[in-house]
Amino acid sequence: MKGVILAAGKGSRISMRGKPKPLIPFLGLPLIERNIANLVSCGIRDFIVVVGYRADEVKSYVESLAEKYGINIQVIVNNEWDKENGWSVLKAEGQVQEPFVLIMSDHVYESEILESFLHRVERQPDGVILAVDYKTKAPGHIDLDDVTKVFTEDGKIKNIGKDIDKYNGFDTGLFFCSPVIFEAIRESSREGDTSLSGGIRQLAKEGKAQAFDIGDGIWYDVDTEEMFKKAEKYFLKKYNEPKQKINLDGPISRLLNRKISLLISRRLVYSEVTPMQVSVFSFILSVLAGLVFFLKGYVPLLLGGILAQISSVIDGVDGEIARMKNMRSEFGGWFDSVLDRYSDAFVLFGLAYHSTFYHNSFMCWLAGFLAIIGSFVNSYSADKYDGYLKKRLREGKKRVYFRVGRDLRVFIVFLGALANFPFTTLAALAALTNVENVRRIVVVMKGGKV
Known part of the structure; x- marks a missing residue:
């Protein structure tokens, strides 16, 4: 199984830290390396990393991790990194012919989330499985103004997006995808939406978008300085439990x-x-x-x-x-x-x-x-x-x-x-x-x- 990591964005809301977002140190490790290390511990050895903003800098660092962790890493440059993230997903098409794990480079997860998710997705779907956080009441680990919201019924995704009114969960940025995701994103782009969420909505119409409940697991999208500090405080304690x-x-x-x-x-x-x-x-x-x-x-x-x-x-x-x-x-x-x-x-x-x-x-x-x-x-x-x-x-x-x-x-x-x-x-x-x-x-x- 391959891991695809999206690391093309600029991260303008956290740019004051001076590095491309994937390379910002989080408790001593760059964000992208922390995700790679966690996936390696779950048994994934082959990676595709899609870079964009300051591509040469990110590419050089990511390629150095191959020897450090004894893994295979292929770096793909998305020159249209300033567009919606579906373009970055499409850049991986042709490099994966089997189901793969898709993850955002700027999200951090408790290891238990990744372990339980990957154990579940050994049953490969003809569609996608999204790890969903159903903790919608007073979610201190969530930026409600920015998070992608999800509405599910009976384990099936019915709607997904940042601006939907009816929702019962949050998109954690952790997916298990079959190659049908590429055609779904293209179909969504023909309707004017080139986001990954747009592709998920297309698959949801066909009943091919499932939800995985992360339970009590905690994750953070460290896209702002406030969320970065919250995540740092939480994981400082978590890593030493x-x-x-x-x-x-x-x-x-x-x-x-x-x-x-x-x-x-x-x-x-x-x-x-x-x-x-x-x-x-x-x-x-x-x-x-x-x-x-x-x-x-x-x-x-x-x-x-x-x-x-x-x-x-x-x-x-x-x-x-x-x-x-x-x-x-x-x-x-x-x-x-x-x-x-x-x-x-x-x-x-x-x-x-x-x-x-x-x-x-x-x-x-x-x-x-x-x-x-x-x-x-x-x-x-x-x-x-x-x-x-x-x-x-x-x-x-x-x-x-x-x-x-x-x-x-x-x-x-x-x-x-x-x-x-x-x-x-x-x-x-x-x-x-x-x-x-x-x-x-x-x-x-x-x-x-x-």
């Missing part, structure tokens, strides 16, 4: 760290900073925290605690940027985990050393040893324990679990430094982490497979 629909963030991550890290990520995602660089920076902060703990006095203790907590917040940014910029990798996740273990060791070893300024050395080092071992096993056992929590979710159990993780451990270090109780903090961590590890063993053992 757990796909398993279970919140495995620890309490500190959920209530504090994530709120701050998302503010940082929103800025860094438009920079050249990579997730790997963020991981290393977070690690350096932890090393500095551990080294500062080697100095005697309350000020170094407090400074070390602050550095450790800042590092914990930054530790969430790398994953957020990776998800938003489609830069996730197994190595990146593994490397971040390795640095986290070294970070824990530096911070706890430094705290143990600092405690010896005021307490018996043997007890300080014993507490430090137990805290480090407990933290390491806590992290090591997290994968199996999290798998158990996901299993509980599938069985319909509660969605939020109390979880002792790195976020809580580091926050305890911060609070202990703030309160000037280094040894008490170390002893508390030694007890908490090891008791938690035993609890996990018991919980998983009682829950079934270990």
Whole structure:
């Protein structure tokens, strides 16, 4: 199956961003690349991209994506890009002989919409299927003055257009088309309407235009600055929600760290900073925290605690940027985990050393040893324990679990430094982490497979 992407328009209402609309960065990725990446993740490997305004610039960038994603991309130039979008669709005629997915380059979708839509359209129609948004009551994600409206009955499109009075849904710009769409657009153009909607209306007359309900899915047409900012705010949060629909963030991550890290990520995602660089920076902060703990006095203790907590917040940014910029990798996740273990060791070893300024050395080092071992096993056992929590979710159990993780451990270090109780903090961590590890063993053992 091929994907056809319309990227010919000028986007005058968002032109203040200085780039052709398809190349405007959205959370770190140009709009057109984000759509290509999402379709690739759904299994589409062959693309036709129709460009027009500033064609050479868009064409050059789009063609560079072929090697990056290991896909086939054919770029077609529409020199009549300032006309209605049906002309851009017609430019793809002759390049597709089988049903294809048609999408607008300036729309952004939740991945669930694309996945469910493409699963449905495996049953190929002799006509078109349009993904329709039926959420017409107070649609904050819709620009009602610009959106194309749809009226459907019994899953069939009866009318479509920007100015129709009777409607019960919105056109999301996501279509599954058979080649009959080309003749339908030509027929519509003979009646004076060269828009894609005009072609859909022609097929609707023949009963060949079906509607697919996207349900609760959210999408945005980022054709104005206002809608761009709304979409950015929504997807910033969406890209960092757990796909398993279970919140495995620890309490500190959920209530504090994530709120701050998302503010940082929103800025860094438009920079050249990579997730790997963020991981290393977070690690350096932890090393500095551990080294500062080697100095005697309350000020170094407090400074070390602050550095450790800042590092914990930054530790969430790398994953957020990776998800938003489609830069996730197994190595990146593994490397971040390795640095986290070294970070824990530096911070706890430094705290143990600092405690010896005021307490018996043997007890300080014993507490430090137990805290480090407990933290390491806590992290090591997290994968199996999290798998158990996901299993509980599938069985319909509660969605939020109390979880002792790195976020809580580091926050305890911060609070202990703030309160000037280094040894008490170390002893508390030694007890908490090891008791938690035993609890996990018991919980998983009682829950079934270990």
